[in-house]
Amino acid sequence: MPEPIATPSTSPAGSSHAASPGTHPPSHTGRVYRYYDLVMVAFVTVLLCSNLIGAAKAAQVTLPVIGTVTFGAGVLFFPISYIFGDVLTEVYGYGRDRRVVWAGFAALAFATFMSVVVLNMPVAPFMADYQKSLQDVFGNTWRIALGSLIAFCCGSFTNSFVLAKMKLWTGGRWLWSRTIGSTLAGELVDSSLFYVIAFYGIWPLHEVIQVAIAQYVLKTAWEVVMTPVTYKVVNFLKRAENEDWFDHHTNFTPFRLRV
Template structure:
């Protein structure tokens, strides 16, 4: 009896310690923010926006691989640079296991989210709800809901596969650069790992979704759009380097220098 009570008490103390430990709370917070950004990026990615019109400038009329046009990107690109920063931050303090955990968790949540979106699409709509937004230019709310949340399976799977491959590549390149440079040049391992992982990600998602998928894009269009997406992601990643250092400064202040350095040493050691 006493042994059982002692075991239960130890479990309770361990649980409380985990919740009271700042490093554990930090990981939970980083993981939660990472997953929210990844899931949101997938869901808002159905919208394509014109960058030049958004900025109020004349169309640049790019011309690559025989294809021409204006700069149009998925709205998900607003959030993916944040995901890159979160990946590198978790990698810095929690290593490969931390990044792999949050990556698989995010992928599972994305599948979960889309599964329930498809269930919601197939629920019979209330008759009054279908026409409730007519005054706002939406004659059929059900059709609009299905169009926005019912992204094609090729797009969903292409995005998921590219996300997982990109994350796994990112974590390995990050630590290769870290071994070569030590604890110096945090910007280099962050930007270098993103440069390689997003090169793969940018083309894999388009290849699965639009080349293998029903649209069967020509090679020239695939290369042109993939190149533009990659250049945009890299420009955003470079622009957000100061955010990486702000995150590091905040973490050191929250954990204390000694605890932060301990986590980084464990992460570097694998």
């Protein structure tokens, strides 16, 4: 598989190479990116849709050797948010991806708050039957909502951190190793936290473990399948943005918005 094209940035803000001793660390300050905002919007859209639409349905398929597997339908689309996270960190750096993660967290938190408010408003008599349907689809318990928020945040930051560090360790080579490796780490954190927070003590423990493992395998398998697409997107953005960020001087704390 061809390696992504690394186009050194000609801007002083670029960071395709490490800063020389005695110079100021590279910075995003002053850079205007053509596609960063679009990628952010796509990330938040996938995140909201997979949590609000996909989470409402449990799907079931029968696979060779494995047998019948039950999973949340959102698993087909939620991993795309991790692919966007990989692309953001690879091209724009951990700091830019961190802003996107917090934007996604805020959007998901607001959607959860809005669903609680709307579902608890007095319903018109002719909407009584429809209210039950809305409650079934959007009326997640506080544990599911909390588990989703915490798992997303921790899993996304883990994914971005691992990819940024692996990019330094590999010198920007072997993109496939860090996109898959970071997803293995991020999805492990995400799946483990979500199912423990949302369902421990409600489902039998063996069911919690079984479903969490099934979700983890399916999500990471998506990353492997989508690797060629990730390569194409990364190559396009690196050329279009004239950027290939290396996080040599990055503050990796998740608790900040500044790049």
